[in-house]
Amino acid sequence: MAHDIIVLGSGPAGLAAAVAARGRNKSVQVIGNRWQDSPLAKAERVDNYLGMPGRTGTEMLEEFYRHAEALGVEFVVGRAISLMAWNGFMVTVGAEVCEGRALILAPGVQRQAKYPGEAEYLGRGVSYCATCDGMLYRNKPVAVVGRSHDAPQEANYLKSLGCRVTYVSAREPQGLDPDIPFVKAGRLTVRGEGTVTALEADGKEISCAGVFILRPAVAPTDLLPALETENGVIKVDRRMATNLEGVFAAGDCTGGPLQVSKAVGEGHIAALSACEYLDQQ
């Protein structure tokens, strides 16, 4: 069933947008990671949010989340891996397809540039979706680049399909099947000849046919190649409208200051603009 509004991102901007849209009686689906995984959760103390000084980031996020939940916002936990504008918007999260009539982008900022070779070999060995492509690598060696919290589970899933998995990340993973070899590395390059042949990790080559790169989120410009950006952030007007019809953006993805109050304010405006857009349809 299609929702009125799909929100990508479950941080302050996305949750503020969801709350505002519920206030206008729109149905809202939020797609994002668990609120505990938001970068704000790492803030030990936030002192500049009006009227609520001294909270931890985790406390703020939990209250924001409960507020949205109590108002009937629906949540899908996971990563949006592809998006299509077709009779509204369709977004896929693993094997699930979510549909909405308007879209609010609030995914935060990507602090990670693409790895060398990643774009070149996308679809020729590089994949962002273990659920989609895992079966095609059955009995083959694959490397999982774990940058998201759920990456160890995805690696375990690939192993269960029969892939020969090596897990690569800068930090020790939690919840990884002990039979999966772990390589600690930060500097990565995808190597290949026509298709992927190896992942180079801190100078050492790991032979593999596939590289699954699992980040907390797929960049909005990868989901929507026609989305206009300026100086690396999504270009919006005062209504938080992007250059694409029915697509709005809020929070860190539109640029600084990277502050909760700015994200919440923008989320609110984006939602009202999305509601107005829907009412005019």
Place this chain on the structure above:
Amino acid sequence: MMVHFSKEGFDKALEQGGLMMVDFWADWCGPCKMLGPVIEDLAGQYEGKAIVGKVNVDEEQELAIRYGVMSIPTVIFFKDGKEIDRKVGVMPAGAFSQVLDQNQ
């Protein structure tokens, strides 16, 4: 009309040499499901001009291996029995119709 290809059906269609667009997919793939209606729509639009079909990589693994499908959805275009283009991942309908139009 959209064709759901078996290996035999696919090879037979390929032999005929006309313009063909084939979507490699599986039902455990969310992006494939999303692309489904687009492919179906194109099948209607290009009726009589191109054969538009789907291959389920779960059921027809041999075809997926033969064409080196490494990520789904993958849409492969054929003419005179040979691959002329392929698109990997979800794309707007225009990306597919452009290839079909250029190869009429």
